[in-house]
Amino acid sequence: MTFFSSYTTLGVMVQAKYWILTKHFNGFPKDSDFELKVEELSEPKDGEVLLEAVFLSVDPYMRPFSRVRMKEGDAMIGTQVAKVIQSKNAAFPVGSHVVARCGWRTHTVCEVAGLIPIMPDWPEDVSLSLALGTVGMPGLTALYGIEEVLGLKAGETLLVNAAAGAVGSVVGQIAKIKDCKVVGSAGSEAKVAFLKELGFDEAFNYKTVTSLEEALKKASPQGYDCYFENVGGPFSTAALPQMKDFGRIAVCGSISVYNDTTPQTGPYPHLTMIFKQLKMEGFMQSRWEHKHPESLKRLMGWVKEGKLQCREHITKGFDNMPAAFMGMLKGENIGKAVVAV
Numbered sequence: 001m002t003f004f005s006s007y008t009t010l011g012v013m014v015q016a017k018y019w020i021l022t023k024h025f026n027g028f029p030k031d032s033d034f035e036l037k038v039e040e041l042s043e044p045k046d047g048e049v050l051l052e053a054v055f056l057s058v059d060p061y062m063r064p065f066s067r068v069r070m071k072e073g074d075a076m077i078g079t080q081v082a083k084v085i086q087s088k089n090a091a092f093p094v095g096s097h098v099v100a101r102c103g104w105r106t107h108t109v110c111e112v113a114g115l116i117p118i119m120p121d122w123p124e125d126v127s128l129s130l131a132l133g134t135v136g137m138p139g140l141t142a143l144y145g146i147e148e149v150l151g152l153k154a155g156e157t158l159l160v161n162a163a164a165g166a167v168g169s170v171v172g173q174i175a176k177i178k179d180c181k182v183v184g185s186a187g188s189e190a191k192v193a194f195l196k197e198l199g200f201d202e203a204f205n206y207k208t209v210t211s212l213e214e215a216l217k218k219a220s221p222q223g224y225d226c227y228f229e230n231v232g233g234p235f236s237t238a239a240l241p242q243m244k245d246f247g248r249i250a251v252c253g254s255i256s257v258y259n260d261t262t263p264q265t266g267p268y269p270h271l272t273m274i275f276k277q278l279k280m281e282g283f284m285q286s287r288w289e290h291k292h293p294e295s296l297k298r299l300m301g302w303v304k305e306g307k308l309q310c311r312e313h314i315t316k317g318f319d320n321m322p323a324a325f326m327g328m329l330k331g332e333n334i335g336k337a338v339v340a341v
Contacts, residue, residue: 021074052082054097100115185203
């Protein structure tokens with residue numbers, strides 16, 4: 001992605017606001033880790049476009065990825081739905097919308113490599129923000145975790161934690177489409193009620209149960225064929241012994257450890273994995289990028305058929321990006337956390 005430093009159109013200077021990471025996070029992120037900057041953008045060169053952010057995503061991956069993919073002073077990483085407001089590339093006309101990895105920026109001058117056009121038949125009654133959620137990266141993550149990693153089959157029992165989040169809520173619904181029993185764990189009574197609305201067979205609040213092990217046994221006394229892991233840490237320690245023999249585990253996230261200042265250690269799952277002959281695989285949706293166009297059409301089809309409900313937690317105002325990000329890490333959102341500019 002290429003950025004430039006000053007730009008005028010119709011005699012009006014376009015200024016971009018963007019959030020930088022002032023220093024790498026130490027423990028839970030705080031306001032002083034971010035700084036809002038302003039720059040004037042230059043006119044796009046041949047082949048380039050000027051984008052204006054409409055919706056921006058805040059996601060758990062930003063916390064660990066910031067450490068390995070960013071330097072202090074860089075603009076925060078992230079994805080947005082943006083509108084093309086000036087174009088010098090015929091493939092991206094003015095007024096069209098794209099999904100772009102521009103980070104936390106209101107405006108960006110960039111080359112078009114890596115820009116993903118919104119599907120041409122996107123329904124008018126479906127918010128474009130879903131391209132950052134159910135019909136975007138989180139939806140793809142859920143789909144590939146279920147189909148490519150777990151190979152979930154009709155009649156099997158699936159456990160998913162962080163089940164009311166952007167990924168987990170789609171995981172459970174796709175599993176129900178595939179005629180499976182679904183057990184979900186979440187962190188509030190409102191979230192548990194949401195999971196019941198989505199059709200989860202069992203759902204519980206992991207913060208209020210007296211024993212996580214007993215809650216998992218009660219929800220599925222026969223155990224679990226598949227486990228979609230978003231949390232890690234002590235939850236994983238409790239869940240693995242509840243797996244059936246030859247169970248499969250898709251490791252998508254480990255949000256319980258992202259903000260630790262001291263790395264967690266043990267207990268270690270190896271004997272359980274050996275005795276039960278479990279298969280555990282970490283993954284990222286980018287592995288199946290060649291399938292994205294077809295997969296996004298399938299997800300949109302389920303949305304239009306009413307088989308996928310899409311809950312969003314929308315924060316208004318670009319200036320509230322850090323607050324939205326930190327709120328998401330605290331679990332304040334039900335469904336996908338999005339910032340509307």
